[in-house]
Structures are given as C-alpha cells and as structure tokens.
Amino acid sequence: MEAESGYREYYARNMRGISGWFKVRAYTIERWLYAAHRITGILIVLFILAHFYSTGWHPGLWWDALLGVVVTFHVANGIRLILAELGLAIGKPLLIKKPSQRPVSIEGVQRYLVVFALVLFIVLAAIWAYYALVVQSMMG
Amino acid sequence: MASEEAKDYVLPPEVLEETVRASEELWKPVKKVKFRIYKYNPKKDYAPHWEEHELEVSKGMTVLDALLTIKGEMDPTLGVRYSCRMGLCGSCAMMINGKQMLACQTRVLEAAGDGDVVELRPLDNFPVERDLAADFTHFFEKHKSVKPWIIRSDEVELNNPTGPYKQTVDEYARYYQFTDCIKCGACLSACPTAATDYEYLGPQALAQAYRYMVDTRDDGLDVRIAVVDTEHGCWRCHFAASCSDVCPRGVDPAQGIQLLKRLIIKRKFGYKPHKPAEALPAKVKAESKSGG
Numbered sequence: 531m532e533a534e535s536g537y538r539e540y541y542a543r544n545m546r547g548i549s550g551w552f553k554v555r556a557y558t559i560e561r562w563l564y565a566a567h568r569i570t571g572i573l574i575v576l577f578i579l580a581h582f583y584s585t586g587w588h589p590g591l592w593w594d595a596l597l598g599v600v601v602t603f604h605v606a607n608g609i610r611l612i613l614a615e616l617g618l619a620i621g622k623p624l625l626i627k628k629p630s631q632r633p634v635s636i637e638g639v640q641r642y643l644v645v646f647a648l649v650l651f652i653v654l655a656a657i658w659a660y661y662a663l664v665v666q667s668m669m670g
Numbered sequence: 671m672a673s674e675e676a677k678d679y680v681l682p683p684e685v686l687e688e689t690v691r692a693s694e695e696l697w698k699p700v701k702k703v704k705f706r707i708y709k710y711n712p713k714k715d716y717a718p719h720w721e722e723h724e725l726e727v728s729k730g731m732t733v734l735d736a737l738l739t740i741k742g743e744m745d746p747t748l749g750v751r752y753s754c755r756m757g758l759c760g761s762c763a764m765m766i767n768g769k770q771m772l773a774c775q776t777r778v779l780e781a782a783g784d785g786d787v788v789e790l791r792p793l794d795n796f797p798v799e800r801d802l803a804a805d806f807t808h809f810f811e812k813h814k815s816v817k818p819w820i821i822r823s824d825e826v827e828l829n830n831p832t833g834p835y836k837q838t839v840d841e842y843a844r845y846y847q848f849t850d851c852i853k854c855g856a857c858l859s860a861c862p863t864a865a866t867d868y869e870y871l872g873p874q875a876l877a878q879a880y881r882y883m884v885d886t887r888d889d890g891l892d893v894r895i896a897v898v899d900t901e902h903g904c905w906r907c908h909f910a911a912s913c914s915d916v917c918p919r920g921v922d923p924a925q926g927i928q929l930l931k932r933l934i935i936k937r938k939f940g941y942k943p944h945k946p947a948e949a950l951p952a953k954v955k956a957e958s959k960s961g962g
C-alpha cells in the first residue's frame with residue numbers, strides 16, 4: 531500500500547529529477563553547454579575529493595590530458611556564464627517584437643560569446659594536452 | 671445606395687477564386703498522423719498509460735484542433751485545458767514531441783515533421799491534474815509571491831489619483847517586453863533547475879519581479895529583492911536559456927533574470943534604478959485634454 535502511494539506521488543508530481551538537467555534534445559546550444567558545465571563541475575569536485583584522499587594515484591599521462599579537457603571547458607564556459615549573468619552581451623529588452631520573435635538573450639550577441647567560449651576551450655585544452663603529453667614525457 | 675456601396679466590396683473573381691482555393695488547400699486532408707496521448711488521473715490510476723489515436727490531418731489543423739476532434743469523436747474522457755484557441759490565455763501549453771509548446775499555436779504537420787507520430791504529455795515539472803492538464807496552483811503562488819503589482823508609498827495619491835504617473839517611452843521600453851507573459855508555464859517546465867527544485871521561483875516569476883522593479887512608477891525594489899535574492903530565487907538560474915527558447919510570446923525571461931541579478935548586485939552598492947515617478951501636474955493634463 532505504501533509503495534503504491536509512493537508511485538502515485540511520483541507520477542502525480544511529474545518532476546523530471548536529475549535526468550531533467552540532461553534533457554537537451556529539442557533545445558538550443560546553451561542547454562547543451564549547461565549540461566556539459568554540470569558534468570564537468572561534478573567531475574572536478576569528484577577529482578578534488580579523490581585528490582585529497584590520495585595524491586599518489588596516477589594511471590598515466592593521458593589522465594592529465596583528460597583532466598585538462600574537463601577543467602578547461604569549465605573555465606571557458608564559466609567565463610561566458612559570468613559575463614551573461616552580469617547582464618552583459620544578452621541585449622536590451624525589446625520595445626518592438628517581430629511576429630515570431632526569437633529571444634535576444636540567446637540569438638543576439640550572446641552567440642558570439644558561445645563561439646568565443648568554445649574557441650577558448652579548444653585552445654586551452656590543446657595547450658594543456660601538449661604540456662601533459664609532450665613536455666611532461668620529455669622531462670620524464 | 672446599399673447595393674452601390676456593396677459593389678465596392680465585391681472581390682474580383684480571380685481573387686475570390688484564389689481565396690477559396692487557398693482555404694480549401696488549408697483544410698484538405700494531407701496524411702494520417704498517430705497521436706500518442708498520456709492518460710493519467712492521479713486520483714484514480716495507479717500509474718499513467720498511453721493511448722493512441724489516428725487522425726487525418728490537414729495543413730491548417732493545430733494540435734488543439736486534433737485533440738478536440740479526438741475528444742469529440744474517439745475519447746470523451748480526455749482531459750485537456752484550453753480557452754482562447756489563439757495563443758492569448760496560456761491554458762494549453764503541453765509537451766508536444768518532447769518540447770513545451772502551445773497546442774493552439776502548433777500545427778500538427780509542423781510538430782510531426784517528416785514523421786507521422788505526435789506524442790503529447792502534460793508539462794514536465796508540474797503536478798498532473800488529469801491527462802494533459804497540469805496543476806498550476808504552485809506556479810501561480812510563485813508569481814504572486816513576487817508581488818506583481820505597482821507598490822507605492824504615496825497612499826493618498828494612490829487612492830485619490832490626481833493624474834497618471836509620468837513615464838517616457840524609454841522608461842516604458844525597459845519593461846514592456848516582459849508584460850507580454852501569458853502565464854502558460856512553458857518556461858518553468860523547460861527549466862533544468864525546476865526539474866530538481868520544486869520551490870524554485872522560476873523564470874516566469876523572476877522575470878515579472880524584474881518587470882516591476884524597473885517600472886518607474888514602482889517603489890517596491892527592496893521588498894521584491896527580499897523575495898528573489900533567496901535560496902530558491904534568481905541565483906538558482908544558470909542561464910541554460912531554455913525558458914526563453916520555449917516562450918511562445920517572446921518574453922525572454924532568461925534575459926530578465928540576468929538583468930535582475932545585475933540589478934541586485936548594483937543595489938548592494940547602493941544603486942537605485944529610478945525615483946518613483948510623480949503624477950503628471952494638473953497643467954499638463956489640462957493641455958493634453960484640450961489638445962484632443
């Protein structure tokens with residue numbers, strides 16, 4: 531009986547839960563970046579916890595490169611988010627709307643910020659990977 | 671005389687023909703579409719189930735038209751909420767093939783795309799009332815909690831107005847965009863924060879809070895900051911921008927929330943966006959009256 535009412539409450543509330551964070555299909559690229567930001571953020575926290583526990587564990591140089599991808603994405607996209615959340619590059623409220631107006635905060639200047647963040651991510655990740663895989667192995 | 675006037679309004683035959691042809695085209699059956707519809711009554715059913723109905727659809731048929739046909743001819747128990755049928759009342763938002771849309775503003779063929787299945791569910795992250803109708807009680811409470819009305823300290827003027835409050839077009843432009851909200855709930859439903867935080871105020875309420883905070887007639891800045899600068903308030907938003915993506919009225923709540931954050935930060939440094947507007951002096955009123 532108890533389990534039954536639990537089910538009923540689950541369906542009646544109709545909350546998507548954590549899977550809702552990753553429901554990216556049908557939405558714009560900002561939603562993908564949001565999901566990736568969540569995942570990389572969680573991974574960084576997990577890494578730091580593991581790092582506190584033991585600093586000795588190290589499966590190989592590729593591990594550093596992988597960590598670089600996670601961290602640099604979070605940094606590059608984080609810069610975009612800080613700017614947007616300070617109300618920059620998201621446009622001004624409109625006085626006149628077109629018949630099927632698309633939101634300025636998504637499809638205006640902010641899209642350049644998206645491109646900027648992705649380029650920055652690739653550059654930073656490449657530099658990090660170069661140091662992790664090439665320079666580190668040269669130094670032994 | 672009547673016939674002479676009427677003559678002016680008769681359409682040329684070729685235009686009339688074209689009009690008739692175009693409207694026939696709009697309502698001519700194009701293909702069969704299968705509707706997968708979510709059925710659930712939380713007061714009776716243990717769990718939801720799906721029901722399928724097939725319908726001949728035409729170019730002009732909206733999802734709401736289809737639902738009403740299904741309700742009328744196939745399944746009279748179908749629960750669906752609507753009122754205006756023209757995108758103004760905000761009653762009919764639902765998940766159409768996985769995205770929040772107004773049933774009355776979405777054509778079936780548009781929703782089906784190349785496929786021939788349209789899946790309909792009630793709005794995500796809202797309690798289910800029955801079938802496709804969601805329960806908006808909590809949503810409206812959130813809206814009410816940000817005090818969506820003009821707050822003033824000059825009670826005498828408010829109760830016995832001597833004239834309208836002064837406002838320029840530029841000042842009006844600061845908030846006009848947000849006044850188009852029809853409270854359809856699509857934005858809150860699309861928000862990933864709302865998927866795990868039932869108490870999150872949500873894009874609709876937060877954008878409305880901003881709308882009143884920058885209205886020059888309003889004097890309730892600090893009262894509303896106390897509501898939105900909280901655990902379940904605007905800082906829970908991480909700019910996934912899906913709210914603006916799905917809004918059928920171009921309200922752009924994501925923009926409103928980011929501007930709201932900026933306003934709150936500035937307020938911490940003592941900034942106020944405006945002095946509450948004064949009532950127009952009697953002389954201006956008299957002039958504008960005589961002016962027409």
Ligand code: SF4
Nearest residue numbers: 851852854855857917
């Ligand atoms: S902001 Fe847009 S999506 Fe949200 S309730 Fe208002 S009209 Fe609907």
Ligand code: SF4
Nearest residue numbers: 861907908910911913
């Ligand atoms: S911009 Fe903020 S309120 Fe809008 S969907 Fe994203 S997290 Fe939710």
Ligand code: FES
Nearest residue numbers: 754755760762774
């Ligand atoms: S029925 Fe009013 S908005 Fe769709």
